[in-house]
Amino acid sequence: MSNVKCDHCHLVFSDSVMIHEGTLHFCCKGCQGIYHLLKDEGLDSFYTKMGEATLTPPSEQLEPSENFDTPSFRDRFVTELPENFSQVSLIIEGIHCAACVWLNEKALHKMAGVIEAHINYTNNKARIVWDPNLVKLSEIIEMIRAVGYNAYPYDASMQEVRANKERKEYYLRMAVAAFASMNMMWIAVAQYAGYFTGMSQEIKTILNIAEWVLATPALFYSGWVFYRGAYYGLRNGAVTMDMLVVTGSTLAYCYSIYITVFEKGEAYFDSVAMIITFVLLGKFLEVLSRKHAADTLDVMGKYIPNEVSILDGETIRSVRVSDVNVGDTIIIRTGERAAIDGEVISGEGSFDESNLTGEADPIFKRKGDLIISGTTSIDALLHYRALKDYAHSTLSHLVNLLENAMRQKPRIEQLANRLSESFSSTILFLAIGTFWVWYFWPHTFDRALMVGISVIIIACPCALALATPVATIVGLALGAQRSILFKSAAQIETMAKATMFVLDKTGTITKGRPAVVYATYHAPYDRSVLLALVSSSKHPISLGIVEYLDKTESAIQTGGISEVNEIPARGLVGRANGVVIAGGNALFMAEMGIETNTLSDKSLFYYAVDGELCATFELQDLPKEHAFESIKILRDFGLRVVMLTGDHTASALRVAAAAGIDEVHAHVTAQEKADFIAKAQDEGHIVVMAGDGVNDLLALARADIGIAMGNGSDIAIEVSDIVLLNDSLTSLAEAYAISRRTYGLIKQNLGISLVYNAITIPLAMMGYIIPLIAAISMSFSSLLVVGNSMRSRWMYK
Amino acid sequence: MDSWVVAMMLGASLFLGSIALVAFLWGIKSGQFDDAKRMMNQVQFDDEKELNDAAIQQKKKEALKKKEYRPE
Numbered sequence: 001m002s003n004v005k006c007d008h009c010h011l012v013f014s015d016s017v018m019i020h021e022g023t024l025h026f027c028c029k030g031c032q033g034i035y036h037l038l039k040d041e042g043l044d045s046f047y048t049k050m051g052e053a054t055l056t057p058p059s060e061q062l063e064p065s066e067n068f069d070t071p072s073f074r075d076r077f078v079t080e081l082p083e084n085f086s087q088v089s090l091i092i093e094g095i096h097c098a099a100c101v102w103l104n105e106k107a108l109h110k111m112a113g114v115i116e117a118h119i120n121y122t123n124n125k126a127r128i129v130w131d132p133n134l135v136k137l138s139e140i141i142e143m144i145r146a147v148g149y150n151a152y153p154y155d156a157s158m159q160e161v162r163a164n165k166e167r168k169e170y171y172l173r174m175a176v177a178a179f180a181s182m183n184m185m186w187i188a189v190a191q192y193a194g195y196f197t198g199m200s201q202e203i204k205t206i207l208n209i210a211e212w213v214l215a216t217p218a219l220f221y222s223g224w225v226f227y228r229g230a231y232y233g234l235r236n237g238a239v240t241m242d243m244l245v246v247t248g249s250t251l252a253y254c255y256s257i258y259i260t261v262f263e264k265g266e267a268y269f270d271s272v273a274m275i276i277t278f279v280l281l282g283k284f285l286e287v288l289s290r291k292h293a294a295d296t297l298d299v300m301g302k303y304i305p306n307e308v309s310i311l312d313g314e315t316i317r318s319v320r321v322s323d324v325n326v327g328d329t330i331i332i333r334t335g336e337r338a339a340i341d342g343e344v345i346s347g348e349g350s351f352d353e354s355n356l357t358g359e360a361d362p363i364f365k366r367k368g369d370l371i372i373s374g375t376t377s378i379d380a381l382l383h384y385r386a387l388k389d390y391a392h393s394t395l396s397h398l399v400n401l402l403e404n405a406m407r408q409k410p411r412i413e414q415l416a417n418r419l420s421e422s423f424s425s426t427i428l429f430l431a432i433g434t435f436w437v438w439y440f441w442p443h444t445f446d447r448a449l450m451v452g453i454s455v456i457i458i459a460c461p462c463a464l465a466l467a468t469p470v471a472t473i474v475g476l477a478l479g480a481q482r483s484i485l486f487k488s489a490a491q492i493e494t495m496a497k498a499t500m501f502v503l504d505k506t507g508t509i510t511k512g513r514p515a516v517v518y519a520t521y522h523a524p525y526d527r528s529v530l531l532a533l534v535s536s537s538k539h540p541i542s543l544g545i546v547e548y549l550d551k552t553e554s555a556i557q558t559g560g561i562s563e564v565n566e567i568p569a570r571g572l573v574g575r576a577n578g579v580v581i582a583g584g585n586a587l588f589m590a591e592m593g594i595e596t597n598t599l600s601d602k603s604l605f606y607y608a609v610d611g612e613l614c615a616t617f618e619l620q621d622l623p624k625e626h627a628f629e630s631i632k633i634l635r636d637f638g639l640r641v642v643m644l645t646g647d648h649t650a651s652a653l654r655v656a657a658a659a660g661i662d663e664v665h666a667h668v669t670a671q672e673k674a675d676f677i678a679k680a681q682d683e684g685h686i687v688v689m690a691g692d693g694v695n696d697l698l699a700l701a702r703a704d705i706g707i708a709m710g711n712g713s714d715i716a717i718e719v720s721d722i723v724l725l726n727d728s729l730t731s732l733a734e735a736y737a738i739s740r741r742t743y744g745l746i747k748q749n750l751g752i753s754l755v756y757n758a759i760t761i762p763l764a765m766m767g768y769i770i771p772l773i774a775a776i777s778m779s780f781s782s783l784l785v786v787g788n789s790m791r792s793r794w795m796y797k
Numbered sequence: 798m799d800s801w802v803v804a805m806m807l808g809a810s811l812f813l814g815s816i817a818l819v820a821f822l823w824g825i826k827s828g829q830f831d832d833a834k835r836m837m838n839q840v841q842f843d844d845e846k847e848l849n850d851a852a853i854q855q856k857k858k859e860a861l862k863k864k865e866y867r868p869e
Binding site: 049083085099101102109113115120122134164168179183187202206207214 | 799800803804807808811814815818821822825826830831832833834835838841842850853854857858861862
């Protein structure tokens with residue numbers, strides 16, 4: 001059979017599965033619908049603009065767009081603009097080509113009340129301004145979905161506004177600095193040529209003045225960030241790298257003005273511009289990588305605040321979580337997350353509490369049981385009475401404690417900053433010493449001053465200031481290739497100094513969901529029917545069996561079943577080929593009159609056809625792939641690896657044994673986890689904590705470095721310093737290896753710049769330094785540092 | 798005499814260069830470089846139609862501001 005392209009998404013499928021319509025082919029109903037919509041709306045020039053790009057076919061399961069109109073959504077994501085306009089920031093999913101951006105903007109502009117729709121192609125973020133009197137946000141979202149994309153909000157918080165402003169500011173400063181130093185170069189060529197071939201003082205002065213004009217904006221506009229940094233450093237009583245850059249460049253600048261005005265000697269304006277440009281470049285790259293990290297995180301946090309449904313007499317009402325009173329009856333449905341603590345009044349079903357307790361198996365709740373906020377209903381539809389209001393519920397209580405934990409987080413000083421303190425005092429001492437020696441070893445005051453100043457200028461730490469940023473950027477880039485997101489550069493160094501790793505169990509070491517470990521077959525049966533049955537459920541056990549069947553059976557198709565019914569905390573029942581099929585736990589089988597006699601500490605799933613038991617599956621939360629190897633790598637580095645979990649001891653020990661961890665603490669609460677880390681820190685450990693759940697929050701915030709898993713809860717991602725986007729433990733080990741390597745690189749780079757200083761400073765003290773040598777040595781040492789960092793990037797595979 | 802030629806040429810070229818710099822800074826400030834990927838594809842979205850769309854959009858905005866345009 002030949003393959004053809006879908007006329008909407010351009011993906012290639014076999015001709016037999018396509019929907020045919022005249023000469024057109026579509027891979028699914030969704031694509032067909034969008035194709036006709038675009039034709040009708042006159043937007044079909046989209047396809048010519050799109051070229052060879054392919055799209056993702058529209059997804060079917062979307063949450064109701066009414067969620068976008070709720071008051072709690074408005075409170076959190078919508079900003080009111082003057083003239084009664086509203087504004088929201090969205091992330092558009094499914095943008096693959098520039099034409100997609102065009103299509104979305106165009107479709108939105110056609111809507112009556114939409115005033116502005118701007119989509120950023122690079123990070124897929126959109127800003128939409130609309131008039132709420134004319135159009136509802138849900139209608140706008142429906143339009144985006146109708147043309148085949150999806151949108152969800154992100155918090156365009158102060159933080160992002162600030163990050164954008166910072167990036168723009170650095171961009172401007174960088175442009176000015178680059179302009180100044182590049183123009184400076186060709187003037188410098190004339191000057192140095194003149195130095196060797198002879199040049200009249202008049203021309204020299206003209207060139208000096210031109211350089212002066214260029215150096216001024218470079219120092220005071222572009223270099224402003226260093227003045228600011230130095231000032232804040234001084235206020236905190238620290239001599240930072242910025243301080244060194246500022247003193248070096250300002251002294252060189254003042255001295256050069258003196259030279260220009262009194263027409264003697266050589267000016268150092270080119271060094272001023274070069275120092276600022278080089279060091280600013282390092283900072284600029286750091287800001288860019290931070291912006292990139294922020295963008296990536298925004299895309300991950302797909303989260304829409306849910307309203308709570310409460311039962312008010314006979315009617316069901318949606319209210320904001322903050323408006324729920326103690327004693328209200330709350331309805332929770334399948335898949336919803338509880339926002340308020342309470343006690344079940346009626347109904348029953350399973351809850352996923354792994355987020356809070358670390359317990360991977362679903363917990364069955366019935367009348368009288370407690371519902372804890374932050375847990376998710378797997379298959380339960382029940383009514384419960386609020387025992388606390390939102391502010392006192394477990395989840396928000398933890399969030400309040402966070403602030404305290406964040407404040408106690410230790411800050412580890414960076415090597416470069418420690419070095420710069422002693423370095424700058426040494427240089428000042430040497431410079432003053434040089435001046436006095438030259439002055440008393442009879443020379444003129446001018447000559448002695450010139451030599452003294454040249455010591456400071458030559459020592460001005462271009463390479464020293466570049467050493468850390470360039471190395472960390474290489475580290476950040478290496479991490480990004482391996483789905484490791486460092487939120488800021490300074491964390492790489494702290495991570496490299498870590499002595500102890502604390503790991504959460506569920507979701508961090510283990511997959512966080514049950515997988516089939518053992519299957520017994522009692523009678524032959526049709527696998528495709530079983531697959532169809534379990535595929536109809538979102539229960540973790542069903543998902544585990546789907547995964548198992550997909551893995552073990554080749555080319556299995558889902559068979560035809562009907563009348564599927566999911567019975568909470570029991571199992572699934574349905575009909576296939578005229579007989580009843582059932583899958584579920586032992587209780588369910590007993591109720592159906594089927595005898596089971598397997599004894600196991602694992603979760604069991606039985607499958608029966610027409611009252612006869614056909615298969616038994618044993619499921620368990622397994623450690624992730626490569627867990628053992630990754631933890632071994634960490635231990636081989638000499639690190640102490642500890643596992644903390646809220647789960648019970650037996651399963652904790654089982655996972656620890658499989659992952660190769662000796663030190664295990666089970667039954668640990670969120671607060672105890674944080675206390676454990678605080679205690680280790682008091683003993684002198686630098687602690688890295690990796691976790692994903694709400695119960696790890698305090699520990700993540702308290703640890704020197706918090707590492708969150710990419711699929712963890714959004715607050716966990718927010719408080720952590722490093723995010724492992726692919727959730728794997730291999731990345732965890734790699735994150736440490738990369739940090740170690742980057743820290744090694746920082747040390748090498750600092751070493752290079754110190755060696756360079758050890759050579760040039762004696763020369764300067766002997767009075768051999770002229771501006772040309774200063775410029776050459778400065779750029780040479782900077783190139784050496786950058787080159788060394790690049791070398792590391794190529795070598796690390 | 799020679800030195801004036803040098804001074805004038807330096808001044809003129811730095812002046813011209815600074816015009817380009819100011820234009821670039823304006824571009825950054827007005828957000829033209831915020832979206833690197835879109836910038837590279839701008840040629841696809843740069844004909845008469847797009848200009849008209851932008852004009853219509855602008856008119857709609859003005860009308861909504863003045864509350865004249867209220868289709869019900």
